[in-house]
Amino acid sequence: MxxxxxxxxxxxxxxxxxxxxxxxxxxxxxxxxxxxxxxxxxxxxxxxxxxPTHWVYDSAPGALDRRGNSRCSCSLCVFANRRDLLLAVGRRPRLAALYAEVEEARRDSFKSDITMRQLIDLAAAPGAPDPGIRIDDDTEEFTALRDQVRAALHLPARKTRPAPPHAGLVRGLHRLPRRRLHQEGDR
Known part of the structure; x- marks a missing residue:
């Protein structure tokens, strides 16, 4: 392994x-x-x-520049670092929006320190890492997934709790340490 x-x-x-x-x-x-x-x-x-290595490590498929993700994992992995998450949100905006929809409906957050909505805002802000490629997720499979998720949102939540305390934090890249946005050689 x-x-x-x-x-x-x-x-x-x-x-x-x-x-x-x-x-x-x-x-x-x-x-x-x-x-x-x-x-x-x-x-x-x-x-x-x-x-060859997987293209996710590069800025775009075939670039071979190692300016993409630091690790190959799930598209939107709760264990990913901030830069990798911003790249993933930029590369898979429909999936990120679906995560945000779930998060808002369930009054829960993607990670303990940040919501998916905040990640979406940060990924669209000036200075965010360039995703290099956008995966539209315009497939029957994604539509079926979206429909299943939305149907599940009508079921009672397995847990209930108030909105996360960070949900109202000021959004912006100025709140992220520079080292978390850039890999070696990106500056």
Whole structure:
């Protein structure tokens, strides 16, 4: 697996090799061969690999400039850093709008420190990272997903709570540390 110590405190605590489960009939081990690799070592290895890296790492498919996401994950991942989230919102605006719709209907927030609506506003503001590409999500599958989500919003919420305290914060890029908006070489 590609989990690395550099990525989080929890990942740093994992052993590079461990038995996950065993029974009389089977044995499952987990091996993290890149656990102690740095990000630069990963990119050096990728440079000599027989397969290209995923385009999400670049400003646009085929650019090979590493000016996209720092990690390849779910489009709108709650574990992503702020810059990656702003890129994702810019790249998948319809999906981000659907997340915001759910968030508003459920009176919940995407992350504990920011709402999807705030991310949408920040992604549209001057100085936000250029997404390089926009995925319109203009497909039957996305429409079906949207319809299922909207239908589910009419069901009772599994939890109720007041609006998040940060929902009224002043919005703007001036509130984001510069280092979180730019990767090395973007400045």
């Amino acid at each position: 590609g989990l690395r110590s550099e990525e989080s405190r929890d990942r740093r605590a994992l052993p590079a090799y461990r038995n996950v489960k065993s029974s009389r009939n089977w044995h499952v081990d987990e091996w993290l061969p890149a656990k102690e690799w740095t990000t630069e070592q990963v990119w050096q290895w990728c440079g000599g690999a027989p397969m």
